[in-house]
Every structure is written in C-alpha cells, then in structure tokens.
Amino acid sequence: MSFYKPSFRHPDSPTNQLGLTRKAYEGGISTLCAGCGHDSISAAIIQAVWGLNIEPHRVAKMSGIGCSSKSPNYFLNKAHGFNSVHGRMPSVTTGANVANRDLLYIGVSGDGDTASIGMGQFAHVIRRNLNMTYIVENNGCYGLTKGQDSATADEGSQSKKGKINPFEAIDLVALALELGATFVARSFSGDKQQLVPLLQAAMSHKGFALIDVVSPCVTFNNHPGSTKSYDYTREHVEAGAVVDFVPMAQEITLDQVKGSTQKVALHNGDSVELSKLSDNYDPTDRVKAIQTLHEHKSKERLLTGLIYLEPESDNFHDILNIPDTPLNQLDEKTLCPGSDALSQINLGLK
C-alpha cells in the first residue's frame, strides 16, 4: 500500500531494448494492505515484462474477483485489463486469446478464485493448453471477506481467529500436473530473484503456464498458526529447480557452472537454465515431477521453482488451426461468403 507514487525517476534509469524504463510498465497505486505479497508479485510482473522487451500495450491483464484479482490495476497501466466475475477469468481469457493470438495474456487469480469457485474453468483452461501465464496469488484465505479459509489452506492450519482447518488442501501445482499443464511452477512472493525468471519463462512458453505463488496475507493469514505466512514459508521453502531465464540473444554471455544445471529450450528460442534438485531430477518428466512434489509435501517442505516443463506441445491456437492473422483482424471480405454463395445454398434447400 502506498498513498503516493513519486513521478520522479532517475534520469539514468535503465531502459530495455524498446528504450522504455520500468516506469512505463507500472500501474496504479495499490489499495492492498501494506506488505501484501500480491504487491511484490506485481513488482515482479513489471520487472519480468520489462525484461522481456514486450510493449506494455501488447499485454492483456485478466482477472476474476478477490484481492488478487484487483492487482492487475497495479501493473502495466498501458495494457487493457479485464476484471471479470468470480472464478471465470479463464473463459474470458480464452475468448480474448482466441480473438487475438498476438497479445501476451497474463491471468491473475487467487486461491479462492481458482481452487473453489473457479476450479472447473481452471481445469479446462489447462486441458486446452491456452497460451497464457496463469498466476495464482495464493494466501490460503479470503482477504476481501476478512479471512475465511480457502480451499488451499493446509489441513491443521489456523485462521486468525484460531479456528483449525479440518480439510485437506487442494494443491494447484499437483492438480495442474495431473491435468496435463505444460508449464508448472511454484514460487514465493518474497523471493523475487526466483519469481522474475520464472515469470519470464512462463510468458515465453507457448502454452499454458501456471505459477502458484505463495503470497502471504499480512492482515488475515500471517500469524504463527498459518502455513501461508511469511515466516512459515521462509522456514519450509525448498527452492527446487532454480531457474534462470535466458533470452536467446543473451545465451552466449551466460556463465553457468556446467554439471549443476540443465538447459531447457523454449519454443521461441529462449531457454531456462535449471539448477537441479538432484542429479536424477528431470523437469521434463511429468511423473517424476508429481513424485517429487509429493515427497516434499510429505516432509512438510514447500517445493518451489520450475517443477515441470513440456517445451514442445500444441497450444490451443495450433489445435484450433486458426490463422496467424488474429481473428479480430479478419476483414469482411474474408468473413462473409456473399450473395452468390447464398444462391447456391438456396438451391440446396429446395
């Protein structure tokens, strides 16, 4: 939360290849609570998009309802945003995406928005491998209605009022893996070093990319009994496959220690460099990813980083066989068969 955003920027602020400073990627003043993890994620998104040299107006910011879904207001002011209805961001994004495949689609959702009311649409947008980055700002509670447990709250964790959650949590990462997501990652809003390259890799991935970001709710779920608090997360996080996003143009200059990393090429020529979890961890092996995730869970460790990546897969546009020219730019001549064709149809109806 801040009440004022200074307009001053250092004249030597770094610019990206488009000649834009990060200021060009900023959004409105946040109305979230001071210290909210969601604001850190917004900052990471700004840095990621700036670093990818994407023009801000070529991004569509999509969201549902909830604290998380307000956050697209707070980054990329020059992008169109759509704050839709509770849990239904995926369908609106699907329609928008199919209409214009040329934009970068960033969907921001929360744990209530995704794991409860929006579970159905979440499952199906994964199934369709829609080319989008789906960020869950996961704090395990409903902030806007003052702290009720969400479906991602861990069994046995406490609400602010001390109530113990008796139900099993839905693990969105495990679910996404099971449903066939082609890019699955988890991160922590307090770990920008990890989150920014993950976001960049997700945004460069041609297909559905989930990043489940543990994002503590400082007002309602940042207390000793919570398993989504800053302290708990810091103590239990295990950075699994630590990634470095490598744009194709920079590849030669990268200095990685061989033997400890694995390179996974992305569809567009970019790549991610991974510091492996262990020697036998292969982030392109879905079965292994599921197994590793469960192993960490059983030890009450929060596995973060790039958990699974399928670099080459048909995304929704490929499956629908739609043209390179966005559907929203096709002209009337292309779309309307005209009166002669209709005369032929009439003949067939006699």
Added chain:
Amino acid sequence: MSPLNTPPALAPVINDFVVKFANVNGSGSASANSMFAKAIFRMGIPVSPRNIFPSNIQGAPTWYEVRVSEAGFLGRRGGQVELMVSVNPQSMAEDVNSVCPGGYFFYDNTYPLDFKLIRDDIHYIGLPLTQITNNTFTNPRQQQLFKNIIYVGSLAHLIGIEFSALESIVNDTFARKPKLIPPNIQALQLGFDEAKTAHPDPLPLQLQRRNKNDGKVLLEGNAACGLGAVYGGATVCAWYPITPSTSVAEGFEKYAKKFRVDAKTGNNNFAIIQAEDELSAIGMVIGANWNGARSFTATSGPGVSLMQEFLGLAYFAEVPAVLIDVQRTGPSTGMPTRTQQSDILISAYASHGDTKQVLLFPATPKECFELTAQAFDIAERLQTPVIMLTDLDLGMNEHICDELAWDDTHSYDRGKVLSADELESGARFGRYLDVDGDGIPYRTIAGTHPEKGAFFTRGTSRDEYAAYTEKGEAYQRNMERLSVKWATAPKYLPKPVLTERDTTQAIGVIHFGTSHEATREALETLATSGHAANDLRVLAFPFHDEINAFIEAHEQVFVVEQNRDAQFKSLLVNELEINPKSLISVLHYNGDPISARVIHDTIELHLAAPVSSAAQNRG
C-alpha cells in the same frame, strides 16, 4: 373392419390435410419422414413438418406431423389427423385415437392388429412392411431403415406423391454415396407396388402439383442461425451442447468449414470451442467480443439461467455479445424436447441489479438467418448483449420460407471503436463518456495504441474514464447514461410488422416469434366469420413506439404467447406502463407448438362473452 360397419367417408380433398407418422425413436425414420415432406415441397405444395420427439435416444415413441395446406397455412392446425402412419406398437392405442372420423390408419400388418385398436369410424390400411423388408434385405439395419422407405413408397400411391419427386430426393441425398441410391429406389418401388396391389383405389386425400413454392426454401431455424452467424462475421462460437440449440453450433461449423477455410494455408478463419459449461461458453463470448472478434453462443433455458451473472457483467461493462436461446419447455428441466416461449422475462432482465437486455424474436428460418447476422451489428453498435429468442419449433423443424438473401453492399457495423489514428488525433479518451448524447460511449480494443486508449474493464462501478469509484453520483450518472442508451436502442432494432384487416380497430392482436403462422391462420379464419382483427408482430425489445400506439388504437388487444404466466404481456405492461387489464392473454403451454385452433377459439370465446371484461376495464 367388419362388413357390417362402414366407416364414414372423408370428403375428397386436395392438398389440405394432416399426415402423422408414429415411429420408434432411433429407428432411422427421420430421413424417410423428411423425404415425404420434401417430396410434397418439391411438388410445389405448401407443407409444414414437425418433429414430436421424446427426451431420450432410442426406443420411446416419436412422431412426425406433416401439414399440407394449399392455402399456405404453415402453423400447427391442431386436432385429429386425416392419415396416421403407425409403425410403433408402443403408441398404437394413442395413435388410433388421433385419427379423425373417416380418417385412415396405416399400419404394418405383418403382425395382427390388436382388436382393442379397432374403431368402427376409421379406415384401416395394412401392408406387410416387415415381411417385405425381411424378404428383400438381409442386413438387419437395412431391414429396419428400408421399412420406413417402403411406407413412403406406399403413400406415393395412396395420396399421390409424384414418384419422380421421391427419386430426385434420393439422388440428391446420396449423391456422395451412389451405392445407396438403387436400394432406396427399390424400397420406394416395393412400397408403391404393394400398396397399389392391395388398395388399388387412391385415398380421398390427394396431392396435386402446384407452383406455390417458387422462390421458397425448406430450412430449419437452427441451421439458418448458424449460417446467419457466418454471414454476420462471427469468428468465435463458444457453446455447450443442450437440446434444442445444439444444431445452431453445428450449423455454424458446417458452413464455416465450407466458406471459411483458407484455401492456401488450410487454416480456419473461425474458432469453435465446445466449452465445459454454459458459464464458460458465455465467458468466452464476452472475452472474444471484448477483444474485437464477433462471437456468439447458442443455448436453451437452463443455459440462460447459468449465464445470468456474465450477462449482467456484459450489460454493465458494455461488452457486445450474441446469445441465441432456442427455448424449450421449462421450468427447470421441464420437457427438454418440447417447445415454449417462456424465457422472455429471464432474458429481458437477465442478471441481478438494474439490467435490461436487447431481445430479438424471429418467426421464420429466413428471419433466423437475417436477425442472427444483424444481431452482431446491433450488439457492437449498442455495446451490449443481444439475446435472440427462437424456440424448438422453429429451431428443430424444417419450415418453408422465402429464399435467403444477402445484400453485398452491406458493411458490418462495428459500432464506436476507436482506431490508433483516431486515438492519436482525438481528445482525451473516456471509455464511458457520452460524447454523442445517445448514451453509447466509444471503446478501444486491446493492443491498439502504445500510449492511449487502454482502460480497465470491470463489473464494479467506474467513472467516465473507467476509473474505479464508489461515488454515488458517478454510479448514478453511469446508470442514467445506460438508460439513455436503452432509449436509443430501438433505432437499431427491427420494427414491428403490422397487418391490417380491421378498419374499425376494434380488435388487435400482438404476437411474436413462432406464434406467427398459427396467428395468421386464426385471424384469417376469424375475418371470414366477421371478426376481422389487426395484428402486430413484435420483432425486438426494447419496444418501439408503434407498439404503444397499436395498443392505444384498438378497443380490445389480445397477446398471443406460448407460456403459462403471460410473460410477454408482463413485459409490455412493465415497459409501456399500461393497465394490465387492457391486454387479454391467449396462452398455450403444453409443449406442442401453438395451433391456429387455440388462438381462434380463445379469441372467439372472448368476443362472444356478453361484456368483454377487457373493454370494461379499459373505460
């Protein structure tokens, strides 16, 4: 049946009777029955076939009622039928009773008829359909299918269908599977010959060639909607299967594949998405329209229920969307395969809060085609959802209508969308500013301009520049502007159609959608008995001023609709602020299409009442 009883004879009639077929659902009778109706169409005689089918896949009784009307009355006539073709033992008792005295009951006499089914006032025509097929065809599926074709061949002899008309249909139907042509012709011939041998004299119900179908086509409303969406420039169809709307999306797919596949690349210049549910379908439609692609969905009542929240968002956030609601019998699951006009109010006021949605009411397949294409212009011009209310009767039955036509000079009306150049040269962009005083603001599409035109679309209150606000006055200004837009809307909507028969303006009838044909027939009949009435067919909501003027001009006004609660009347009363007692309802809601008889009799009974309560109340 007994020589002691001679059933009454029907007066000979040409081109004016009803034939009904009783079949087993899933037995392949649909194509044979359709062939029967189409042959009559090709003989130039007005014909209207209707499916009456159960909500299951196989085994239950299904009917197909074909009305032949030289006078061109294409609505349901109602009452008993002259000829019943019964090949379903399960429904025979009911089928026997549906024949009028002197009428004909055609059945498969391979098996003896139950004596309980014998009436002494109708004629029985038995032919050994099963025996013929079993003797001729070896494949069990063929035996089942050709039994249906054989009875069509028999009818060719009995009621005078031109055999050449049937042959031409077989040739057209199987043009791509020519192997199937000879056995179908053979089956027709077998039926024809058998009937001629057993019943040399044709029935008094006869067909004679006319030329009344010149310039006409035979088409289902749903297919016409799908085609209309192709012509209207829709590129995204997101839908979820539900009877009776499924064939709208299938129609769109069929014609899109025919006309919209890029010859060079093989790419589809369209996208069809079968969504996981109706909520998702309308969400996709809203997303695509928001992003500048014309998009639509098709559903029925239960789907409209599920789409309510999103429709409210689209209304308030001012996003175009096109929804084709092929109505069926409600409430709840109701009768899924029966027709009704009962989604009027839920569509007009879809979603919570003060919402109002634009409605269109087509009456013919031609109007389904035209209004669907037009709906995209209207939705983009007004930046709001447009819901087209058709129904099962129109959607899933073939109807005769004028040939479809398209004006090649017509340009799509994309409404007030600002280009990059316009943004560059224009004043400060305000997404919800009423610049032109018509309540319709300007919009921009994502990705248009690097610096100008971006705004945040939301369902929460905002000011003229799309900034979130909870200030009461800003909210109220916005809601009032939406009312101004609503008042502008009729300018872009099709006007009601007036038919004048009564110069004294004593009786007026208001109707919409598929009640059209039955109403026309009822009013023509009433006119011959001295009760001429004017009628106004409504094509759109919000209502044009002509409707109020019509109500005020007539002494008694009837409103014809196919639901229990007079929903359309409620809409008229509510929107036009008139005395509810100034309108008299003609209601029909048993799931069958409304018949001319119901309309005629209801109006006549009212007129025969000593003092019309309506007239009294108008005082």
